[in-house]
Structures are given as C-alpha cells and as structure tokens.
Amino acid sequence: MALTDILPGTLGFGTAPLGNMFRDIPDDEARATVEAAWDDGIRYFDTAPLYGAGLAELRLGEALAERPRADYVISTKVGRLILDEKEDVSARDQGEKGGLFAHGRDNRVVNDYSYDATLRSIEDSLERLKTDRIDIAWVHDVAQDFYGDSWLEKFESARTGAFRALDRLRDEGTIKGWGLGVNRVEAIELLLDLDEPKPNGCLLAGRYTLLDHDRALQRLMPQAAEQGVGIVVGGPYSSGALVGGPNFEYAPAPQAILDKVARIKAIADRHGVSMKAAGLQFSLANPAVAAVIPGASRPSRIAEDRAALEETVPAAFWRDLRDAKLVHPEAPLPD
Ligand SMILES: NC(=O)c1ccc[n+]([C@@H]2O[C@H](COP(=O)([O-])OP(=O)(O)OC[C@H]3O[C@@H](n4cnc5c(N)ncnc54)[C@H](OP(=O)(O)O)[C@@H]3O)[C@@H](O)[C@H]2O)c1
Numbered sequence: 001m002a003l004t005d006i007l008p009g010t011l012g013f014g015t016a017p018l019g020n021m022f023r024d025i026p027d028d029e030a031r032a033t034v035e036a037a038w039d040d041g042i043r044y045f046d047t048a049p050l051y052g053a054g055l056a057e058l059r060l061g062e063a064l065a066e067r068p069r070a071d072y073v074i075s076t077k078v079g080r081l082i083l084d085e086k087e088d089v090s091a092r093d094q095g096e097k098g099g100l101f102a103h104g105r106d107n108r109v110v111n112d113y114s115y116d117a118t119l120r121s122i123e124d125s126l127e128r129l130k131t132d133r134i135d136i137a138w139v140h141d142v143a144q145d146f147y148g149d150s151w152l153e154k155f156e157s158a159r160t161g162a163f164r165a166l167d168r169l170r171d172e173g174t175i176k177g178w179g180l181g182v183n184r185v186e187a188i189e190l191l192l193d194l195d196e197p198k199p200n201g202c203l204l205a206g207r208y209t210l211l212d213h214d215r216a217l218q219r220l221m222p223q224a225a226e227q228g229v230g231i232v233v234g235g236p237y238s239s240g241a242l243v244g245g246p247n248f249e250y251a252p253a254p255q256a257i258l259d260k261v262a263r264i265k266a267i268a269d270r271h272g273v274s275m276k277a278a279g280l281q282f283s284l285a286n287p288a289v290a291a292v293i294p295g296a297s298r299p300s301r302i303a304e305d306r307a308a309l310e311e312t313v314p315a316a317f318w319r320d321l322r323d324a325k326l327v328h329p330e331a332p333l334p335d
Contacts, residue, residue, distance in 0.1 A: 003201030003230030003290040006176045012044030013037040014295035018059050019052025020103035025297045034063035036299035040306050046293050048077035052104025054128050061129035077140035077181050078121040083108040095146040097250050113158035118165035137166050138181025138203045145183050167197040185216050192223050205234030210282045214328050221288040230290030233283040243275045271317040276308030285334040
C-alpha cells in the first residue's frame with residue numbers, strides 16, 4: 001500500500017518534544033498539545049519508544065485513548081527496547097546526539113534490531129499507546145549519527161531482523177506499512193538499493209528541509225519517487241531554528257545556521273511570508289514527499305502549522321530564494 005493511501009493528509013504531528021526532549025513539559029501541557037492537534041483535524045501522529053524512554057508514547061496514548069481508533073493513524077518505531085530497569089540518562093550512548101531526552105524517563109534503553117526484539121518492541125508500544133494496533137513501524141536510527149562507523153553492522157542486523165519481522169507483520173495485515181525512520185540519507189539509499197524487502201515509505205528527518213536538502217535531492221528523492229516509496233519529512237524546522245527556536249538538529253544552533261535563517265527571513269519578510277509556510281511548503285513541493293510532521297510541545301504551535309500550510313506564498317518569494325542561492329537550483333518549488 002502506498003504511504004499516501006495510509007496517511008490521512010499531508011500534515012501530521014511529531015511527538016519527539018513530548019518525550020521532554022528539551023525541557024520538562026508538564027503532563028497537562030503535553031496533553032493539551034495533542035488535543036490541539038486533534039481539534040485542528042490532524043489525524044496522523046508519529047512517536048517512538050526512544051522519545052523520553054516511553055514518555056511520548058504514554059502521553060500520546062493517554063491523550064488519544066477516548067478517540068475512535070479508526071479515526072487516526074499512528075506510526076511508532078522499532079530498534080529500541082525500553083526496560084523497567086533504570087539507568088543514568090546522561091551515560092546513554094547516543095552517538096552525536098548525546099544528552100537527548102535528558103528530561104525524559106530514566107528507564108534503560110537497549111538498542112536491538114533483531115527479529116524478536118522488533119516483535120517485542122511493537123507489543124510494548126501497543127501497551128504504552130493503549131491501543132491494539134499501530135499503522136506504520138519505522139526502523140529507528142540505523143544510521144551513522146547514532147552508531148558512527150558501526151552503523152552498517154546495525155543496518156545488517158536490521159536487514160536480517162527488523163525488516164523481516166515487519167515484512168511478515170505487513171503480509172499478515174497487522175501493520176499497514178513500514179520503512180526507516182532516520183536522520184541520514186545514506187541509510188534510506190541503502191534500503192532502496194536492496195531488491196527485497198520493499199518498504200512502503202520512510203521517515204527522513206532534517207534532510208529535506210529548507211535548511212538542508214542538497215544531498216537528498218540528488219539521488220534519494222528521485223529514487224523514492226520512482227519506487228513509489230513515500231517520504232515523511234520529520235524535523236521540517238530543523239528542531240526549531242528555522243522558525244525562531246534556539247535549537248538546530250537537537251543542539252543550540254550555530255552562528256552559521258542563524259545567519260542563513262536570517263537571510264531567508266529577510267526575503268520572507270519582504271514578501272510577507274511566514275517562515276513556517278516557507279519551511280513546510282518547500283518540503284511538500286518535492287513529489288516524493290507524502291507528509292510533513294512538525295513537532296511541538298505547546299498547543300499554540302498547531303494553529304501556526306496549519307496556517308502555514310494554507311498560506312498563499314507568492315512565486316516571487318521562491319524565485320528570490322533561488323536567486324540568492326538559498327535553495328538548490330534544482331529543488332522543486334511550490335507552484
Ligand atoms: N529518526 C527519526 O525517525 C526522527 C528524527 C527526528 C524527528 N522525527 C520526527 O519528526 C518530528 C518533528 O521533528 P522535531 O520535533 O525534532 O523538530 P521540528 O519539527 O523541526 O521542530 C520542532 C521544534 O520547533 C519548535 N517551534 C515550533 N514553532 C515554533 C515557533 N513559532 N517559535 C519557536 N520555536 C518553534 C518547537 O518548539 P516547542 O517545543 O517549544 O513547541 C519544537 O521544539 C519529531 O517530533 C518526530 O516525530 C523522527
């Protein structure tokens with residue numbers, strides 16, 4: 001099944017911030033954020049065991065518990081088991097992303113992409129999410145940013161484990177689709193190069209955004225479009241830096257990024273365009289992209305995201321961005 005047939009629309013909601021990614025979010029604020037998404041009409045929610053070591057899944061499950069299950073789509077991830085045992089959160093090995101979810105739960109996180117761990121991971125997610133099924137499973141972070149040079153070993157373990165388990169679950173109708181959920185282009189390129197198995201789509205975070213799209217544009221996006229593998233764009237604001245937040249790629253934004261954002265914003269301001277509209281509409285203009293899933297931990301963000309999707313952006317804005325070399329010359333731009 002094509003990803004576009006599984007997803008209920010082009011705007012979803014990403015729950016990484018609800019795992020207390022950057023701050024300790026009160027439960028009622030987290031719940032109000034999911035409710036704002038629901039009230040806005042958003043019916044696709046992405047989550048993962050890693051987000052706060054189960055916290056985001058628990059919060060999402062709680063907030064959606066009274067909603068009719070047939071009315072919404074959930075994707076979660078496999079590759080990390082969350083144990084009851086506690087650990088020192090600051091000692092977790094998370095590659096380049098050390099310190100992520102420092103405010104989340106302190107349950108032990110075990111990286112495991114084997115067949116059995118995949119099945120167990122899904123069972124555990126169902127429990128935390130208070131549901132009897134998930135729609136999409138992404139194999140989480142089998143990539144260099146988390147595993148350095150040994151990422152190919154992890155990928156191989158996923159190929160012989162998680163991919164087979166998810167393929168079986170899809171054949172049996174337990175899930176509707178699967179793919180990778182990663183921050184790196186290379187892992188998806190490797191998956192698409194395999195003859196078998198074939199994913200329905202992939203979640204690519206931070207690599208097809210206004211701030212960073214050159215590499216994905218070259219090979220991955222055309223290959224995905226050709227194979228009918230839809231791309232869900234995670235991190236469309238690059239962790240918030242694009243839209244005035246302090247973080248870029250899960251860390252305080254470096255000056256070069258702030259400068260680039262300022263250059264884009266100067267052009268946006270001239271045309272009366274919001275940075276959110278520029279970011280979301282840029283990602284969605286690529287034919288391989290099935291949906292964007294901005295994250296948020298405050299209810300007020302949701303209305304901004306919806307308005308950004310519906311904003312009319314003049315063609316002259318995109319032309320000016322291209323002329324200023326702030327987007328790749330071959331990147332598809334909205335009509
Ligand atoms: N490997 C993977 O599979 C992977 C990796 C990354 C992301 N993802 C998925 O993609 C989703 C989105 O990514 P993301 O949440 O990391 O990043 P994002 O969507 O690029 O940015 C989210 C951040 O932007 C901030 N923001 C939104 N509106 C703002 C405004 N008006 N002013 C200032 N800041 C604003 C939010 O702050 P507040 O928290 O204050 O609202 C939030 O922290 C994730 O939640 C996750 O579901 C998946």
